[in-house]
Amino acid sequence: MARAVRFHRHGGPEVLRIETVDIAPPARGEVQIRVRALGLNRAEALLRMGTYIETAKFPSGLGLEAAGIVEAIGEGVSGFSPGEAVSIVPPLSMVQWPAYAEFVTFPAEFVVKHPPELGFEAAAAIWMQYLTAYGALVDIAGLRRGEAVVITAASSSVGLAAVQIANRIGAIPIAVTRTSTKRHALHDAGAADVIASAEEDIRSRLEDMVGSNGVRVVFDAVGGPIFEPLTAAMSPGGILIEYGGLSPEPTPFPLVKVLTKSLTLRGYLVHEIIRDAARLVKAKAFILGGLADGALKPVIARTFPFEEIVEAHRFLESNTQFGKIVVTI
CATH class of the missing domain: 3.90.180.10 (Medium-chain alcohol dehydrogenases, catalytic domain)
Structure with missing residues (x-):
């Protein structure tokens, strides 16, 4: 018993x-x-x-x-x-x-x-946080050294794992959080920059950070109205990976941006990695390696x-x- x-x-x-x-x-x-x-x-x-x-x-x-x-x-x-x-x-x-x-x-x-x-x-x-973030950023998006990645709900466990994984790769994690309350904590956690979505214009802030070429990878747990400014700041051929749905508001489909920029909007569950033995082996190796070298905490x-x-x-x-x-x- x-x-x-x-x-x-x-x-x-x-x-x-x-x-x-x-x-x-x-x-x-x-x-x-x-x-x-x-x-x-x-x-x-x-x-x-x-x-x-x-x-x-x-x-x-x-x-x-x-x-x-x-x-x-x-x-x-x-x-x-x-x-x-x-x-x-x-x-x-x-x-x-x-x-x-x-x-x-x-x-x-x-x-x-x-x-x-x-x-x-x-x-x-x-395992949940690092497998989820690894599967999206590394396995699916192929995040590269030196490129920016936008991470929403950044103060969640998965958001923080994504920040750490981006830094381990040598990418530039841009954290999006609702208010500026957690700004300093996110910087301390490794975010290169932080956007408070309820207080700042997401599109203009991202354009200031990455320039007119836009950001290729967006990792989003929120959905809702945030889709419009996120896709507006993405680069041609970019990919937005959606793994949540925290917003209670409807999520618009940004048709014009998707068409003109050839964007990929992709739903994602960590089960994709867990049920695939070969992909799971690679994910475990990356995560255990990051834990060993101190990049993942x-x-x-x-x-x-x-x-x-x-x-x-x-x-x-x-x-x-x-x-x-x-x-x-």
Whole structure:
């Protein structure tokens, strides 16, 4: 028996409950982990509210990231031993493989030995943010040394990961955030420049930074009216990669800009990388290399104990955090 977070109906953070559940031994090809820390993601709040791309089956677990110690291994698993420190690559289904629990069981291909010096809190904040940013900027856009990249929702964990990855490549990360409140923190986090979208004209600021040629790569989690000034400041043949939809307003299709500049507007989910074994191997190598050389450093906004999972979700929905929210067990 072990404690796990579950919910029996859709709703706000208050629907989350800590319940005692049975623990099955790991099946063939699986690894069982004693969890020490969880990384929170907006996707989990969406599943809880009933607006995620996956449908909950009540009572439902949730969670995409965890770090801990190998408790047991199933038949046919090699490369792992009980007692080793590991972390979890986000699975394709958090309903099937939920991470919010004292003990979790995952297919071995989703389990990674992270650098032990990271500690469990940092290790629980690795894979979703860095895989998402790597897949967009490196795998899809082919971001190059010396070129600018626009990163919206830059103070989120994925936004900060994108800033770090751009710097590791030698690109120039331009952070877009709603207000100037986080301007200094974003500069300190490695942003070459910062635009406060509610206070400044995005198009004119970008044109001042990159000139009339425009920016080739835009990494956007917001959508909505911001599409117009972003595409207006893009270079011919540029690519805008959309991985979110934070804006509650409709997203216009910038037809004239797309046509005259031959722009690519591309939707993206990190599942593209996770379900492709060859691409995932390259992504892991890049991320582990960045962690080893210090270019990639998870930014922790705040930690909560497991017993305060409801408060952690309330903080997640406050949109005031700078970096990753972590829950410790």
